[in-house]
Amino acid sequence: MELDELKASLNKHLEQPAAPLEAWGLERAMQGKTRSVLSKLKRSVWIEIITSILFLALFVYEAFFSEWRVMRIYFGTFSVLFLIFLPILIVLLKRITALQGNSLPVKSSLQKLTAILREYVKRYFQFTMALIPICIVYAGSLSYMDDNSYRNPQMEAMVSNVFTSSTQVLVFLGVYLIVLAAGIYFFTKWYLNRLYGRYINDLEKHIAELESAD
Amino acid sequence: MNPDQAFIDLLNKHQRIIHKVCTLYMDNPADREDLFQEITLQAWKAYGSFRGEAQFSTWLYRVALNTAITFFRKDKRKPRMVYDDTTHERAAEADSHIEEQVIAMYKAIGELSKIDKALVMLYLEDYSYQQIGEMMGITANNVAVKMNRIKTKLKENSKKHYQFN
Numbered sequence: 001m002e003l004d005e006l007k008a009s010l011n012k013h014l015e016q017p018a019a020p021l022e023a024w025g026l027e028r029a030m031q032g033k034t035r036s037v038l039s040k041l042k043r044s045v046w047i048e049i050i051t052s053i054l055f056l057a058l059f060v061y062e063a064f065f066s067e068w069r070v071m072r073i074y075f076g077t078f079s080v081l082f083l084i085f086l087p088i089l090i091v092l093l094k095r096i097t098a099l100q101g102n103s104l105p106v107k108s109s110l111q112k113l114t115a116i117l118r119e120y121v122k123r124y125f126q127f128t129m130a131l132i133p134i135c136i137v138y139a140g141s142l143s144y145m146d147d148n149s150y151r152n153p154q155m156e157a158m159v160s161n162v163f164t165s166s167t168q169v170l171v172f173l174g175v176y177l178i179v180l181a182a183g184i185y186f187f188t189k190w191y192l193n194r195l196y197g198r199y200i201n202d203l204e205k206h207i208a209e210l211e212s213a214d
Numbered sequence: 215m216n217p218d219q220a221f222i223d224l225l226n227k228h229q230r231i232i233h234k235v236c237t238l239y240m241d242n243p244a245d246r247e248d249l250f251q252e253i254t255l256q257a258w259k260a261y262g263s264f265r266g267e268a269q270f271s272t273w274l275y276r277v278a279l280n281t282a283i284t285f286f287r288k289d290k291r292k293p294r295m296v297y298d299d300t301t302h303e304r305a306a307e308a309d310s311h312i313e314e315q316v317i318a319m320y321k322a323i324g325e326l327s328k329i330d331k332a333l334v335m336l337y338l339e340d341y342s343y344q345q346i347g348e349m350m351g352i353t354a355n356n357v358a359v360k361m362n363r364i365k366t367k368l369k370e371n372s373k374k375h376y377q378f379n
Contacts, residue, residue: 003334003365009316010323011338014237015230030222030258032251037286103260103273106332107351109280199286206283209329213356 037199038113041120042096049089056082070142077134081127088123092116107210114203121192121200128188132181140173221261224270225254231271235278238331239285241324249285256281275339276349279332315376322371330364337361 003010059082062075099112163169225232232253236246257277264273323334329350336346343354343361350357 003319003337003368006312006316006319007338009312010319013316013320014234014335014338030254032255034255034259035248035252035286036256036281037284100256100259102263103276103280105276105349105351106279106283106329109351110284113284203284206327206329209327210350210352213359 037117037196038096038100041117042093042100045089045093045096045120049086049093052082052086052089056086074139074142077138081130081134085123085127092120092123095119107207110203110207110210114200114207117196117200117203121196125188125192128184132184136177136180221258225257225274228271228274231274232278234335235275235282238323238335239282239328249282252285253278253281272341272345272349275336279335279349283328283332315372318372318376319368321375322368325371326364326367330360333357333360334364334368 056079059075059079063072063079066072066075095112095116099109099116102109104112159169163172232250235253236249240246240249257274260277264270323331326334332350333346336349341349343357347354347357
């Protein structure tokens with residue numbers, strides 16, 4: 001049997017709403033909450049923008065008014081990082097809103113959605129990776145730049161009981177930092193892939209299918 | 215959200231398009247309801263972009279197909295099939311040769327990819343290859359090639375389902 005032979009019958013069947021949908025009015029549908037990936041992403045970006053602004057205000061305050069010099073440098077660095085990422089988030093939000101309000105051809109729509117998701121994943125990853133050196137290495141070295149106000153004699157006594165030489169301490173710190181950084185790196189990759197990886201792959205398959213000329 | 219009456223009226227008039235897309239893409243009534251709601255909401259969000267250059271039905275098809283193709287289900291219950299118990303009941307009532315063929319074809323369409331389903335849907339609506347190409351964002355030649363392949367596939371698969379019935 002051919003598709004063309006059954007065209008009329010197929011159309012008739014497809015147009016009939018299934019039983020539960022008959023009770024479903026447009027008005028009720030309009031009151032619902034959207035479940036699209038783009039809407040979820042938009043919500044996430046909004047939350048990140050608001051949180052970033054709040055933290056930025058706090059960091060800038062600390063950068064200018066903290067009692068300790070290292071804290072001023074530390075929070076100043078964070079402020080710069082947030083100032084870099086905030087416009088990126090705003091641009092992303094604008095792109096999401098523009099795509100939501102459009103009715104593009106299927107292929108363009110898929111390409112734009114994929115690009116937005118890839119961009120989000122890339123920036124999220126970059127931001128997390130940027131935090132590793134700032135939070136661990138940079139913060140650690142800053143504490144040694146200042147006076148001795150941060151020194152903890154009890155902790156130093158404990159460290160000297162465990163390690164017999166400064167080389168051992170340095171090796172331990174090196175290994176600790178590498179393991180921690182690698183852990184954060186792989187966890188972030190895994191987490192982002194779990195969140196959007198499969199979805200992006202599906203979208204890319206659809207694009208490839210559309211592009212293929214068979 | 216307070217949709218204006220013009221939009222509600224247009225959507226009411228063309229509601230069959232949304233039902234069609236939901237039936238074709240979702241086998242489960244709950245999923246259909248979700249998709250129905252999602253398409254309605256997405257259409258409302260995109261309504262500002264409707265300039266009246268194209269027909270509302272063409273515009274709605276584009277929104278509905280974009281939503282259905284990118285729709286993300288919470289879980290993966292089972293492969294999507296357009297055939298369900300309701301269709302089966304209808305067929306049993308009618309008990310005709312044609313009905314069985316239609317069901318077999320339904321099953322075959324249900325096995326297609328999301329993109330192929332969209333092409334079949336637009337083809338069933340009697341859109342030209344040029345129009346289908348514009349909606350899908352591909353060339354008319356590409357649509358023609360794909361439709362030939364889909365028709366052959368549907369012929370083979372529906373035959374299998376028909377024999378099985």
